[in-house]
Amino acid sequence: MRDSARLALGTLTALPVPAPRKLDQRVAGNAMLLAPVAALPLAATAVLVVLGGELLGLPALVSATLAVAAVALASRGLHLDGLADTADGLAASYDRDRALRVMRSGDSGPAAMVTLLLVLLLQCGALAGAVSAGHGAVAVALAVVAGRGVLVLGCARGVPSAREDGLGATVAGSVALPLAVLVPVSLAGLAVPAPGLPWWQGPLAVLAAFAVAGALLARAVSRFGGVTGDVLGACVESATAAALVVASV
Template sequence: MAGQAMGFAPVVGLLLGGISAAVVAGVGALKPEAPLLAAVLGVVVLMALSGALHLDGLADTADGLGSRRDRETMLRIMKQSDIGPFGVASIAGVLLVDVAALTTCAQAGFGWQAILIAAVASRLTLPWSCRTSVPSARPDGLGAMVASTVRPAVAAIITAATVLCAVAFALLAAPTTRGQLLTSDGGISRMYGEGISGVYGEGLRGSAPTSGGGIWVGVEGTPATTDVNALQLLGAGLAVLVAVAVGVLVVRRARKALGGITGDVLGAAVELALPAALLTLALTT
């Protein structure tokens, strides 16, 4: 049962990310000139929906590993309820990257897709963190319940499905339609307009006015065309793989220092994978 629960973690990410994506899209529709506001609200909603449990795990893991003490002391530090300087710095760092990267995506018209892809990709770290070769650092707790419960082949299949879903989400980005702008002084300049399709540039027939005072027309004699951003599609799939890689590295570090995973380590993997995925999307959008 524990292995199945970890296998369904990306589905939970899809549900939580879907709500956060709706918030980002809604704010973008109401205030398109405020991508930072959309990004902040999207990140806050995603954090609130998870109860900030993963952030707490990140802080505890950062405090424990950051202490550079012996294994038992690190585990004891991680179990304490207070948060030290490493924990505070780690939370601040990931949230800043989350907001900055999501703002960049929102400015490019890829905001809700980005938070949805990143939310799913970050939860994909859970089945990889619980694969059969990864032991628990403690005999009790969440880590002991889920450690070594997911076969690597199952994690790989889930990853492939997630990559395909991420690419599909990227395809849902608002299309950009190529055309021409007939300016008020009679000149013509190339431009890209959103949401205009099937427009023919034969004279002014089928033209559309623009907010800049000009008239948008399609390329003469041909229908307006929609560009597909190949780099954006590649970035969507790459974001998933980067998230998995970050999760694997977190678990590798935990195994070396603690001898295995704990519930806090799982939370740290999720929270570090989220900004990694968003950053990947921001750099490829």
């Protein structure tokens, strides 16, 4: 579990943690299960930014933008990079090998830029609505944790890796199906008493995050033949946006 915690924190955050001494499928699977816990430093950072903005009397959109930027900085922009590469891959070609080459190239095409812009606008706008409604801190904490929780879907057994190497190959199929189901159910249950939200809104935000991530994952698997690290990052950012939208209502 120590190696799993190191892998989760080292992959999902910019915290300077030692590298895992051992890396196998069991360690990778436990790391993905720990993703919501590893997201807590990111959530705490975003909450502090939102509360600080409220204390300083900043406009809701400014506070929201700073919070989204803080999460991106604290995670090294890893998931945003995955979102951009996945968008380019999906837009590149129906040829699987060509799409995977485009994703690995590192360049960002029009599809990547438009997708990044729209998803970030959606995140900032939704969070600004939650801030204006008085529950911005709760909304961003819930969205950040739920967004990282969806990683168990992409790493569930039965979801293949699109490549023989890379992060996707390391974590693909590492989470048992019962545990992959238990994570969203547990997060939805924990979200019931979310302060400032009706009892149903927190669980609905979690379920929306997993639904959007599942739809994107299914599309990526059908196009690429499996999951990659970029696809996992795209699922995280899309799920975070979905949770923020529901939490902003």
